[in-house]
Every structure is written in structure tokens, then in C-alpha cells.
Amino acid sequence: MNKNEIHVIYGSDSRKMTYEILEKIELIKELNVDMQIGIKPNLVVAKPAKEGATTSPSIVEGVIQYLQNHGCKNISIMEGSWVGDNTKRAFKVCGYEEIAKKYNVPLYDLKEDTSIVKKVRDLDLHVCKKPLQVDFLINIPVLKAHCQTLMTCALKNLKGCIPDKEKRRFHALGLTKPIGYLAKAIPMGLIIVDGMAGDLTFEEGGNPVQMDRVIVGKDPVLMDTYAASLLGYTKEDIEYIGVAENMGVGSSNLAMAKIQEYDAQLKKSSDFKPSNKVRYLTKKVIAQSACSACYGSLVHALQRLDERDLLQKIKKPIYIGQDFQGKELQGIGIGRCTSKCMQSVPGCPPTAADIIKELERN
Ligand code: SF4
Missing domain, CATH: 3.40.50.11440 (LarA, N-terminal domain)
Structure with missing residues (x-):
């Protein structure tokens, strides 16, 4: 190696x-x-x-x-x-x-x-x-x-x-x-x-x-x-x-x-048990069958934005999860599954750094 x-x-x-x-x-x-x-x-x-x-x-x-x-x-x-x-x-x-x-x-x-x-x-x-x-x-x-x-x-x-x-x-x-x-x-x-x-x-x-x-x-x-x-x-x-x-x-x-x-294709969706902090960060997030690897990247990205007082500036809904594959949605999509969203972050899963770059544009 x-x-x-x-x-x-x-x-x-x-x-x-x-x-x-x-x-x-x-x-x-x-x-x-x-x-x-x-x-x-x-x-x-x-x-x-x-x-x-x-x-x-x-x-x-x-x-x-x-x-x-x-x-x-x-x-x-x-x-x-x-x-x-x-x-x-x-x-x-x-x-x-x-x-x-x-x-x-x-x-x-x-x-x-x-x-x-x-x-x-x-x-x-x-x-x-x-x-x-x-x-x-x-x-x-x-x-x-x-x-x-x-x-x-x-x-x-x-x-x-x-x-x-x-x-x-x-x-x-x-x-x-x-x-x-x-x-x-x-x-x-x-x-x-x-x-x-x-x-x-x-x-x-x-x-x-x-x-x-x-x-x-x-x-x-x-x-x-x-x-x-x-x-x-x-x-x-x-x-x-x-x-x-x-x-x-x-x-x-x-x-x-x-x-x-x-094993990029084998990531399992999981039931999230969000803490109060995660609930606060993900208020605008609509998740359906999201892999935890993807959701975790998003949570870190939202936390970093919150530390810079940018979280509240995000007005559009954020979509994440396998159920959004092929759906054209007016909002920001996270990950390859949401590539048909108006805006979308590529990657499967994307990094928090890439998610931040996209969210900062709003
Ligand atoms: S884009 Fe995200 S939700 Fe979709 S398969 Fe990849 S890791 Fe899972």
C-alpha cells in the first residue's frame, strides 16, 4: 500500500x-x-x-x-x-x-x-x-x-x-x-x-x-x-x-x-435517533431512506455552518435519501440520489466540506 x-x-x-x-x-x-x-x-x-x-x-x-x-x-x-x-x-x-x-x-x-x-x-x-x-x-x-x-x-x-x-x-x-x-x-x-x-x-x-x-x-x-x-x-x-x-x-x-x-452500494439506511442538537441542526432536512454515512456528513456540515451563524440563512428545503432518486425537487439535494434536485451535491456519500460549499451558495 x-x-x-x-x-x-x-x-x-x-x-x-x-x-x-x-x-x-x-x-x-x-x-x-x-x-x-x-x-x-x-x-x-x-x-x-x-x-x-x-x-x-x-x-x-x-x-x-x-x-x-x-x-x-x-x-x-x-x-x-x-x-x-x-x-x-x-x-x-x-x-x-x-x-x-x-x-x-x-x-x-x-x-x-x-x-x-x-x-x-x-x-x-x-x-x-x-x-x-x-x-x-x-x-x-x-x-x-x-x-x-x-x-x-x-x-x-x-x-x-x-x-x-x-x-x-x-x-x-x-x-x-x-x-x-x-x-x-x-x-x-x-x-x-x-x-x-x-x-x-x-x-x-x-x-x-x-x-x-x-x-x-x-x-x-x-x-x-x-x-x-x-x-x-x-x-x-x-x-x-x-x-x-x-x-x-x-x-x-x-x-x-x-x-x-x-461497499458503496451496500450502505444500509438506518433509523436515526437524533439528539436535541441534531434535531435543531436538521430542521430543514427532509430525509427518506438516507444512509447514515450521508446523513452524518450533512449533520457535520450543518454544525460547521451553525458555528459561523450561517445555518439560519438556509431557506430552501434540504433533501437526502435514496427515495429521492430521479425526483425533480425545488430544493438542495445531498448526495448522488438527489441529482435531479434544483441544486445537488454529488458524491455517495459526499463530504461535509462539499456540502458546505453548496449550502454556502444560498
Ligand atoms: S447518495 Fe447518500 S443516501 Fe444515496 S446511496 Fe449514496 S450515501 Fe446513500
Whole structure:
């Protein structure tokens, strides 16, 4: 798999999707069975994945099943929750203790790890030893918004690999620069983004938005640029992307990326159980048999517009869903199914960034 590739699989069974996508990219060709393989999920807080903050254990389970079925023996899971929470509690609450037992995979609380100093340009970064000792690190962040950096995904997830004291220093340094530098200090072999139901606005969860996808790639800069577009941001909005790119970590050139989507025809419509916030955002939305991947993109787009006080300026109805295929409607259509609408955003599903561009025209 090349560094400019992004692979996206849609669906509702994240364990199965993860297994399948690893088969498709033939990950095993890049490994040998004796390698030490580290899995770094996002367990920032001790809350189950359905709340939108943490990595679904089923994705990690899919990774372990794939690796073990291909003969890999030395797999471990490592994480250090944020300063205000206890990693061991997170392992338990988020379902990782169960997985560790079932597959005989050790869990490492990085808050208890020793650290070493890695010099990256003008910063001395204190980094936990465990993630540096593995031969192949699999970074499994959640695709979600963040109250300070706007978004958190592959680059920011590495913050769980530094001691608590260093996490406090990162905040004192304003986050952008040290996060941009961190990927230079901690090499990763693969990124698997949990895009099933990350949070709309907040890294701590509470407003999960169903997005029904797992995304795989190798370049954290490219993956974060793509992730930004899915949440309705530009790469310029997420400042640490530019910092990491300038450090030579990767490329933010999405136009040169090879994006491969799987199961695009198999996305299931789902019953939405909108929160009050989502209900408020989607007042003008008329949805009929909409895929959750599509609806999730729209919700993120509407949230971004609301943050800029542009939501109330949308006067036309917004149509989304498979039932609108072939229908000529006076309004704004979201996704390929609504291509006959007066205005329509292409894509199946479209990104929040593309939806915003169309809605801004009103
Ligand atoms: S365009 Fe239609 S089929 Fe495609 S994701 Fe949206 S609702 Fe589903």
C-alpha cells in the first residue's frame, strides 16, 4: 500500500469491515509474524465508543483477528488516557479488558511507562518508550471534532503516547506545534480511523454522529486532511496539519490521493435517533431512506455552518435519501440520489466540506 492511498469501507459491522479492509490492502505483506505490533486506540476518557469519544473495541478486535489469523503473535494494546482520567478504568469501561482476555493480548497503560526525550527541531519531546519499542504501530483514532483544535484524528491521537506531565506542557505550548511535531518522533505503520460515530463538537463525546465507515491509510497528514473534509473543515482550519506537513511527516495534497471506496452500494439506511442538537441542526432536512454515512456528513456540515451563524440563512428545503432518486425537487439535494434536485451535491456519500460549499451558495 502506498502512502498516497486512502481506503474507505462503509457499513455497520465495524469488526467485519476492519477485517475485510485489512485483507483488501494485504497488510500481512508488510509484516512478518515475529514482529512486535502495537495497537494505539483512542481511549481519552472512560466512556463507551457509542458516546462518540473512544475507539470501538470491535475495530481493534477486527485488527487482532486479522493479525492472529495471519500468524502474528506479538500484539499489544497501548494507551494513556487524558490527564483527567484513568487508563485502566478506560480499558475496562470501553471493553478492552474483555478483548485482551479473549485474544490473550496485553494492555499497557502508558501513564505507567517510562519515557525518553526525542529531539524534533527546537522541541525536546518526552515520549513513552512502549510505542517506540514496537516494530509496527497501528494508530486507531476516532474521527471526531475537538473543542480546541477543532478536530482530532491520526496526528492528535499520538498525544496518548506521552506522559501526563508532557500532555500538560503540550497545552501550555498551545497544542498546534507539539502535535505537528509528535508524528516525527513516533513513527506509525498504519492508521485505521474509526469513523463509525465520532462526536460532533467535543473530544469527550456526548453528541455522536453516525458516519458508518472505517478508513485506512499510511500518511497521518493525508489522513487528517481527508478527515477534516469529512467533518466540514479545510486543512488550513486544522493548523497542526500544516505544521506536520512542514516537518516532512506527509502530504496534505488530497488531489493527488488515491481514494478507494468499498461497499458503496451496500450502505444500509438506518433509523436515526437524533439528539436535541441534531434535531435543531436538521430542521430543514427532509430525509427518506438516507444512509447514515450521508446523513452524518450533512449533520457535520450543518454544525460547521451553525458555528459561523450561517445555518439560519438556509431557506430552501434540504433533501437526502435514496427515495429521492430521479425526483425533480425545488430544493438542495445531498448526495448522488438527489441529482435531479434544483441544486445537488454529488458524491455517495459526499463530504461535509462539499456540502458546505453548496449550502454556502444560498
Ligand atoms: S447518495 Fe444515496 S446511496 Fe449514496 S450515501 Fe447518500 S443516501 Fe446513500
